[in-house]
Amino acid sequence: MARAVNTQRKAINTAAAWTVALLIFFPILWTILTSFKTEAQAISDPPVFFAFDWTLENYGVVLERSNYSRFLWNSIIIAGGSTILGILIAVPAAWSMAFVPSKRTKDILLWMLSTKMLPAVGVLYPIYLLFIKLGLLDSRTGLVIVLMLMNLPIIVWMLYTYFKEIPGEILEAARMDGASLKEEIVHILTPMAIPGIASTLLLNFILAWNEAFWTLNLTAAKAAPLTAFIASYSSPEGLFYAKLSAASTMAIAPILVLGWFSQKQLVSGLTFGAVK
Amino acid sequence: MGQITLNQVTKSFGDVNVIPPLDLEIKDGEFVVFVGPSGCGKSTLLRLIAGLEDMTSGHIAIDGKDATDVPPAKRGLAMVFQSYALYPHMSVRKNIAFPLKMAKMEQAEIDKRVDNAAKILNLADYIDRRPGQLSGGQRQRVAIGRAIVREPAAFLFDEPLSNLDAALRVNMRLEISELHKQLDTTMIYVTHDQVEAMTMADKIVVLRAGNIEQVGSPLELYRTPRNQFVAGFIGSPKMNFLTDAAAAEHGCKTIGIRPEHLDISRESGAWKGVVGVSEHLGSDTFFHVKVEGSKDPLTVRASGEVDLHRGETVFLTPQGEHLHKFDAQGLAIR
Numbered sequence: 001m002a003r004a005v006n007t008q009r010k011a012i013n014t015a016a017a018w019t020v021a022l023l024i025f026f027p028i029l030w031t032i033l034t035s036f037k038t039e040a041q042a043i044s045d046p047p048v049f050f051a052f053d054w055t056l057e058n059y060g061v062v063l064e065r066s067n068y069s070r071f072l073w074n075s076i077i078i079a080g081g082s083t084i085l086g087i088l089i090a091v092p093a094a095w096s097m098a099f100v101p102s103k104r105t106k107d108i109l110l111w112m113l114s115t116k117m118l119p120a121v122g123v124l125y126p127i128y129l130l131f132i133k134l135g136l137l138d139s140r141t142g143l144v145i146v147l148m149l150m151n152l153p154i155i156v157w158m159l160y161t162y163f164k165e166i167p168g169e170i171l172e173a174a175r176m177d178g179a180s181l182k183e184e185i186v187h188i189l190t191p192m193a194i195p196g197i198a199s200t201l202l203l204n205f206i207l208a209w210n211e212a213f214w215t216l217n218l219t220a221a222k223a224a225p226l227t228a229f230i231a232s233y234s235s236p237e238g239l240f241y242a243k244l245s246a247a248s249t250m251a252i253a254p255i256l257v258l259g260w261f262s263q264k265q266l267v268s269g270l271t272f273g274a275v276k
Numbered sequence: 277m278g279q280i281t282l283n284q285v286t287k288s289f290g291d292v293n294v295i296p297p298l299d300l301e302i303k304d305g306e307f308v309v310f311v312g313p314s315g316c317g318k319s320t321l322l323r324l325i326a327g328l329e330d331m332t333s334g335h336i337a338i339d340g341k342d343a344t345d346v347p348p349a350k351r352g353l354a355m356v357f358q359s360y361a362l363y364p365h366m367s368v369r370k371n372i373a374f375p376l377k378m379a380k381m382e383q384a385e386i387d388k389r390v391d392n393a394a395k396i397l398n399l400a401d402y403i404d405r406r407p408g409q410l411s412g413g414q415r416q417r418v419a420i421g422r423a424i425v426r427e428p429a430a431f432l433f434d435e436p437l438s439n440l441d442a443a444l445r446v447n448m449r450l451e452i453s454e455l456h457k458q459l460d461t462t463m464i465y466v467t468h469d470q471v472e473a474m475t476m477a478d479k480i481v482v483l484r485a486g487n488i489e490q491v492g493s494p495l496e497l498y499r500t501p502r503n504q505f506v507a508g509f510i511g512s513p514k515m516n517f518l519t520d521a522a523a524a525e526h527g528c529k530t531i532g533i534r535p536e537h538l539d540i541s542r543e544s545g546a547w548k549g550v551v552g553v554s555e556h557l558g559s560d561t562f563f564h565v566k567v568e569g570s571k572d573p574l575t576v577r578a579s580g581e582v583d584l585h586r587g588e589t590v591f592l593t594p595q596g597e598h599l600h601k602f603d604a605q606g607l608a609i610r
Contacts, residue, residue, distance in 0.1 A: 172328050173361035177375035177422065178349045187374075191365045 028252070034245035035059070042241040058246035066229060068250060075225035075254075077140050078215070079208035082147035083201055086155045089148075091197075094159035095185060099168055109160065112153040120150070120213045131218060138220045146218065147208045155204055162196025163189070195265070202262050209255045226251035277339045278430035278462030279304045280325060285334035287320055287486075294320050295486040297334065302430075302464065302479075304339075307456050310466045311473040312483035312509070318466045319434055321483070325464065326432050327351050338429060349378075354423035355432040358439065360415045362407040362422075368394075369403045372421045379426070393421040396458075413444045420455070430462035437472065449475060470510055474498070482506050504606035507532050513562060515600070516574040522547070528601040528609055535562065535577040537598035540584070545591025549574070551584050565590060 022029075033049070034042050041052045062068070097105050127146065128137075136142030166189065174188045190197065212227040219228055230251050233244040259266065280302040287295040294317050302308050310318040323329040325336065327348035335344050343351055354375070362371050372393055376386045394400045397417040407415055416436060423431055433452070437445045453476050456463050467473055473480050474494045482489040482497065482505075490502045494510075501507035507515050515532045523531045539545065540563065549567035561582045564573040576592060584590060601609040 167359060167361070169357045169359050169361040170363065172348075173355065173357060173422075174363075174374070175328065175348045176326060176353065176355040177426075178378035179374075180349065183378060188363060192363075 031245045031248050034242055035249045037242050037245075039240065039242045042245070058242045059250070062233070062243055062246045062250065066232065066247075068229065071224060071226045071229035071251075072254065074140060074223055075209055075227075075251075078143045078147060078223070078225050079205050081140070081144035082151065082208045083155075083204045085144060086148045086152050086204060087159075087197065087201060090152060090155040090159050090200075091185065091190065093156050094163050095189060097156070097160050098163035098166075099171060109157065112156060116153055124217060128217070137218060138222050138224075140223045142218060143215060143223055143225075146214050147211055150211070150214065151204050151207055154207070155200055158200040158203070159193070159196065162193050162200075165196075166192050199265055202258075202266055206255055206259065277304055278302075278428075279339050280430060280462065280464075281337040281340075282325070283335040283337070285321075285324060285336060286332045287317075287324060287329065288332045293486070295324070298486070298488060300481065300488065300491070302462060305460050305462055307453075307463045307465065307476060307478045308481060309473040309477035309479070310464065310481050310483060311468065311470055312489075314468055316483040317486035318468075318483050320486075322432050322434055322464060322466045326353055326355050352426075352429040353432055354426050354428035354430075355434065356416075356419045356423050356436045358435040360407070360419040360439075362415055362418055364407050367404050367406055368399060368410070368418050368421075371407065371418055372399075372425055375422060375426045389425045390421075393425045396424070396455075397421050412440050413448065416440065416448060417451075420452070424455070424459065428461070430464060433463065433465040435466055435468070437467075438469075445472075452476065471512060474510070480510075482509060500608070500610075501600065502608055504530060504532065504602045504608075507600055507602075507608070513575045513577070516572075518567075518570050518574075521569050523601075526599065526601055529604045530602040530606070531594075532600035532602065533574075533594040534598065535575040537595045538574065538576045539593045539595065540565075540576050540578055540582070541591045541593070542584075542588070543591065545593040547574075547592045549590055549592060551586055551588045551590055554584065554586070556581065563590075565592060567592065 035058055036054045036056070037048075037052050038055060038057070041048060097109065131137045131142055134142075136145070170192070171184055171188060174184045179187065209225075210227070212231075215225050215227045216231055219225070230244070230248050233240055233247045280300075282298060282300040284297045284299060285295060286293070286297050298321070310321060312318050320329060324331055327343070327346065331344065335342060337343060338346075338351060338353070363374065366374065369390055372390045373386050376389060381389075390403075391400075394403055397420060399414070399417055399421060402410060402414060402418075407418065410418065419436070436452075437448050440448060449472060452463075452465075456476075465472075465476060477494055479491060480494055480497055481491050484505055490497060490506045492500075497506060497510045501510060504517065508517070511534055513535050515534050516538070517530050517532050519530050523529055547567045547569075549565040552564040552566055552573050554564070555562040559580070561578045561580070563576045563578065563582075563584060565576055566573045574592065603609055
């Protein structure tokens with residue numbers, strides 16, 4: 001009896017999980033499906049799911065009209081650069097917060113997180129002016145810096161929770177063994193925190209890849225990443241749903257593949273510390 | 277060399293004064309044990325010597341040179357931690373080699389020293405394993421190996437055996453004592469276990485609330501404790517204390533007598549009592565005897581198997597030459 005109830009409950013849970021997952025994934029699925037339709041089918045009412053004439057025409061047009069590889073390269077540089085720069089700054093910061101905390105450490109952490117509660121547009125004007133002054137508009141360097149600053153609180157927080165799990169005695173042992181602060185971080189802390197650092201790298205790469213507000217507002221042509229590539233197909237005039245979908249699919253494909261291969265690492269990173 | 281001098285050292289955490297002004301002289305090659313109940317400041321004192329904590333005031337000198345502001349890495353001391361604190365991502369070999377690598381020593385010399393340490397500590401078979409694949413005792417040996425390769429001025433041990441089971445603890449105790457004889461280097465050892473202190477130390481420092489209660493050899497402390505605290509802390513089972521009439525008879529506030537210095541008899545003696553719990557260890561028997569006029573039962577040690585039963589009336593007689601007398605402040609009267 002109990003076993004029957006268990007099996008039934010399991011089936012219900014599984015069905016519920018699939019429903020929620022499909023619900024979340026549906027917009028992406030619809031985008032991918034639409035990218036293979038003709039423009040007419042893309043706006044047909046009622047909408048067609050699978051019974052349409054599959055075509056690669058949209059991809060051909062998009063590739064012909066825009067320089068996909070340049071956008072892709074910009075995305076890689078901006079997402080990768082901001083993540084690596086962020087990690088380099090966050091590791092020492094998280095080290096000091098985790099291992100030599102002061103009375104105000106918790107306050108600083110909260111204050112850092114609170115900056116994420118502010119709408120980004122609130123600082124658009126000053127940053128835009130700064131960028132003009134510094135000649136950083138439409139430059140990859142500028143975007144690397146801005147995205148790094150935007151994600152830094154998250155990077156520090158994530159690393160801080162990972163570092164907290166490392167016993168302080170091990171670092172003290174390294175100090176007794178003659179390691180300088182730098183050697184302690186390079187030879188002991190970092191290797192021990194590799195899983196945490198990898199999760200942080202991945203998550204922030206994805207966040208930076210998908211970031212659209214700053215990338216759209218601070219770039220024009222030279223430094224524009226894939227977000228700008230998508231946006232260039234969302235035209236107010238004319239109907240380009242299928243082409244927009246093709247561009248979107250091409251923009252999210254690399255990150256989707258990356259996420260798929262690293263999902264185990266990502267999940268363990270995001271749920272870290274949740275259990276013990 | 278490994279002479280360590282503490283001069284008026286104090287330590288406070290915020291408003292809490294953990295170590296009041298303290299002076300201590302540790303001679304080269306000595307095995308010094310800091311012992312005391314938990315929270316007495318013994319680990320803090322060790323960490324001050326290591327440099328892992330900053331002193332609030334005072335000075336510390338190692339081999340005559342002021343080391344007050346010298347960082348831990350530069351003090352030339354090696355430490356073995358309670359949790360072993362091995363580097364989990366490195367093999368045993370790399371763990372032991374780490375301090376040498378930090379000292380920028382040549383690889384050939386590093387290999388020689390690591391192999392030598394592995395031989396001394398019987399680690400050769402595990403040299404390529406990670407700490408996670410070792411037992412507690414083996415991990416402890418790796419931690420000691422990591423300490424000895426540096427040939428430090430002194431070794432600091434912070435309760436190194438408290439995570440081991442009883443049998444292994446006795447073994448490791450002997451091994452550390454043996455190591456001290458071999459290396460002839462200063463060792464400072466922190467423990468709350470007075471048996472470890474008694475068996476290993478050349479010199480015991482008894483601490484209470486950051487204060488040094490007494491410094492001396494194990495037998496000095498056992499025979500002539502300076503006060504009631506030391507008398508009760510050193511020796512196992514602990515000393516019996518009697519007040520009131522029994523003490524007044526000897527003209528003091530409290531008298532103390534160790535369980536092994538009480539004679540037990542069915543016929544006659546100084547104090548009459550009733551046998552309570554008895555503990556039979558084979559080699560010895562401990563009786564807990566409820567004596568008239570004493571709050572706590574007295575512990576009596578009898579050699580070998582003695583056949584006394586619960587509820588039996590017995591007489592106890594203290595051996596006069598081993599009686600300790602204390603005044604109202606708990607100080608020993610000689």
